Amino acid sequence: xxxxxxxxxxxxxxxxxxxxxxxxxxxxxxxxxxxxxxxxxxxxxxxxxxxxxxxxxxxxxxxxxxxxxxxxxxxxxxxxxxxxxxxxxxxxxxxxxxxxxxxxxxxxxxxxxxxxxxxxxxxxxxxxxxxxxxxxxxxxxxxxxxxxxxxxxxxxxxxxxxxxxxxxxxxxxxxxxxxxxxxxxxxxxxxxxxxxxxxxxxxxxxxxxxxxxxxxxxxxxxxxxxxxxxxxxxxxxxxxxxxxxxxxxxxxxxxxxxxxxxxxxxxxxxxxxxxxxxxxxxxxxxxxxxxxxxxxxxxxxxxxxxxxxxxxxxxxx
Amino acid sequence: xxxxxxxxxxxxxxxxxxxxxxxxxxxxxxxxxxxxxxxxxxxxxxxxxxxxxxxxxxxxxxxxxxxxxxxxxxxxxxxxxxxxxxxxxxxxxxxxxxxxxxxxxxxxxxxxxxxxxxxxxxxxxxxxxxxxxxxxxxxxxxxxxxxxxxxxxxxxxxxxxxxxxxxxxxxxxxxxxxxxxxxxxxxxxxxxxxxxxxxxxxxxxxxxxxxxxxxxxxxxxxxxxxxxxxxxxxxxxxxxxxxxxxxxxxxxxxxxxxxxxxxxxxxxxxxxxxxxxxxxxxxxxxxxxxxxxxx
Numbered sequence: 276x277x278x279x280x281x282x283x284x285x286x287x288x289x290x291x292x293x294x295x296x297x298x299x300x301x302x303x304x305x306x307x308x309x310x311x312x313x314x315x316x317x318x319x320x321x322x323x324x325x326x327x328x329x330x331x332x333x334x335x336x337x338x339x340x341x342x343x344x345x346x347x348x349x350x351x352x353x354x355x356x357x358x359x360x361x362x363x364x365x366x367x368x369x370x371x372x373x374x375x376x377x378x379x380x381x382x383x384x385x386x387x388x389x390x391x392x393x394x395x396x397x398x399x400x401x402x403x404x405x406x407x408x409x410x411x412x413x414x415x416x417x418x419x420x421x422x423x424x425x426x427x428x429x430x431x432x433x434x435x436x437x438x439x440x441x442x443x444x445x446x447x448x449x450x451x452x453x454x455x456x457x458x459x460x461x462x463x464x465x466x467x468x469x470x471x472x473x474x475x476x477x478x479x480x481x482x483x484x485x486x487x488x489x490x491x492x493x494x495x496x497x498x499x500x501x502x503x504x505x506x507x508x509x510x511x512x513x514x515x516x517x518x519x520x521x522x523x524x525x526x527x528x529x530x531x532x533x534x535x536x537x538x539x540x541x542x543x544x545x546x547x548x549x550x551x552x553x554x555x556x557x558x559x560x561x562x563x564x565x566x567x568x569x570x571x572x573x574x575x576x577x578x579x580x581x582x583x584x585x586x587x588x589x590x591x592x
Numbered sequence: 593x594x595x596x597x598x599x600x601x602x603x604x605x606x607x608x609x610x611x612x613x614x615x616x617x618x619x620x621x622x623x624x625x626x627x628x629x630x631x632x633x634x635x636x637x638x639x640x641x642x643x644x645x646x647x648x649x650x651x652x653x654x655x656x657x658x659x660x661x662x663x664x665x666x667x668x669x670x671x672x673x674x675x676x677x678x679x680x681x682x683x684x685x686x687x688x689x690x691x692x693x694x695x696x697x698x699x700x701x702x703x704x705x706x707x708x709x710x711x712x713x714x715x716x717x718x719x720x721x722x723x724x725x726x727x728x729x730x731x732x733x734x735x736x737x738x739x740x741x742x743x744x745x746x747x748x749x750x751x752x753x754x755x756x757x758x759x760x761x762x763x764x765x766x767x768x769x770x771x772x773x774x775x776x777x778x779x780x781x782x783x784x785x786x787x788x789x790x791x792x793x794x795x796x797x798x799x800x801x802x803x804x805x806x807x808x809x810x811x812x813x814x815x816x817x818x819x820x821x822x823x824x825x826x827x828x829x830x831x832x833x834x835x836x837x838x839x840x841x842x843x844x845x846x847x848x849x850x851x852x853x854x855x856x857x858x859x860x861x862x863x864x865x866x867x868x869x870x871x872x873x874x875x876x877x878x879x880x881x882x883x884x885x886x887x
Contacts, residue, residue, distance in 0.1 A: 576817075581815070582812075582815040582816065582817055582841065583642050583645065583812060583815070583816040583817060583818065584817045584818070585649070585816070585817040585818025585819075586649070586818065587817070587818065588817055
């Protein structure tokens with residue numbers, strides 16, 4: 276590991292070879308230990324008031340997402356209304372953090388959440404494959420920012436990353452970061468399901484943070500393996516270590532496959548035990564999800580009334 | 593004298609097509625009519641009840657959408673499987689209810705016949721309770737029965753097998769899915785029924801069987817917002833009243849406990865129609881010509 280001086284990492288990105296030396300010099304991941312640690316933290320029992328706190332916190336961290344070819348302006352408006360007031364029967368339910376849509380829906384989404392704390396996030400850079408020329412990707416980002424996106428979710432070029440062409444990935448992220456300007460926060464999606472190994476996920480995390488990501492995000496939700504407790508734990512370790520070395524705090528967003536309140540609470544335990552309380556805030560931790568919100572709301576109703584709720588009492592998305 | 597060790601059976605719940613232990617990890621001792629230990633049965637908690645409702649809800653779309661003919665075939669298959677394990681049920685019923693072998697055999701045979709009887713009803717109930725309703729206007733309307741949804745069934749406490757079959761079969765024959773709370777004192781025939789259902793092409797989750805304290809499991813089921821109806825056959829008077837009050841909150845259909853002296857008597861269609869809704873569709877009949885109706 277490099278020394279702890281704040282600028283110690285600046286020479287890492289000086290050239291392709293220094294970057295490669297740094298990323299390959301990161302300690303290897305103990306896969307068995309990582310999974311066991313994630314599994315053991317998942318066994319914590321969170322009850323009563325702690326559970327109520329966790330559910331409200333989780334609701335406030337949801338990036339309510341719709342990324343379908345069939346998205347209509349009506350659906351995006353409905354999603355926006357739900358993000359602002361997730362449970363219309365209970366005004367104490369917090370708003371979600373953001374809605375996440377395709378770039379062409381940003382303006383519609385922006386209108387739908389106007390006047391609330393809900394942000395609009397847009398995927399960009401030829402999501403979800405990321406297989407497009409850099410000029411197209413940057414144009415995609417600029418359009419989304421111009422339409423009013425508060426956050427940009429970009430995908431990295433997994434092909435370049437897996438081929439070992441780290442500098443290309445780095446340059447792309449810095450270019451996108453620049454296109455985001457000062458107004459939009461950048462989330463970098465690694466698509467961990469396509470990176471094959473935990474070592475690669477650790478390298479990608481550091482690469483993304485070095486390039487200026489405000490958030491690192493597990494997946495697009497479009498492949499077989501999405502966010503898992505283990506890969507999220509690994510990324511939480513990375514942001515913790517990165518802050519210890521540089522003083523810069525980076526957020527984490529697991530996305531895809533988180534559907535139940537129980538799962539969400541497990542992730543919150545991981546955050547608290549790994550990165551620490553500083554990340555227990557929707558500025559630094561998000562859930563990329565759609566169906567999760569309904570389950571959180573049903574659990575919330577159960578806590579409030581003592582009766583198990585059902586899907587008839589939440590919206591159909 | 594054989595040297596073989598006894599292979600004791602671990603009775604488990606039947607939820608979502610699988611055989612889990614109780615989420616709580618608890619069991620209770622089940623004894624025969626004379627107080628001799630028979631087995632340990634899972635002592636279900638309210639979380640088991642919740643999981644069972646989730647499984648039943650998930651299965652509802654497929655089961656209610658299956659053709660009546662297909663449901664009938666599957667229910668008949670259940671009867672076939674029961675027939676193959678007749679001796680096991682005779683033994684379990686004899687032990688549970690303190691009956692002689694021949695009396696127990698009568699109960700089991702009646703139960704198997706009842707499955708067959710309800711299997712036949714699946715594609716006939718619509719003709720009996722549905723119908724075309726001529727109305728005074730240029731319209732015609734048609735009524736057809738639709739399943740109510742997820743039904744919580746408290747199985748009768750005394751008749752551990754025939755009683756159980758008599759309350760479960762009519763619920764699922766019409767396309768509902770069920771969460772069944774077995775007889776508290778004699779749950780073993782019910783838990784064994786799960787093994788038959790699992791091998792009868794009945795989709796997982798259509799019937800879910802829980803054992804334990806009826807009052808403990810029934811309370812969250814009666815209050816559950818995603819349960820559409822409840823059959824209180826296994827509840828005593830005090831419990832039934834409590835549950836009916838809890839069930840009123842989301843307007844569940846409630847079938848109150850009715851005294852049954854003889855489960856072998858032909859049941860009639862009441863238990864099926866208790867958990868049916870009527871869907872009525874209005875049809876315009878087209879223009880009325882000079883000579884009257886166009887249909």
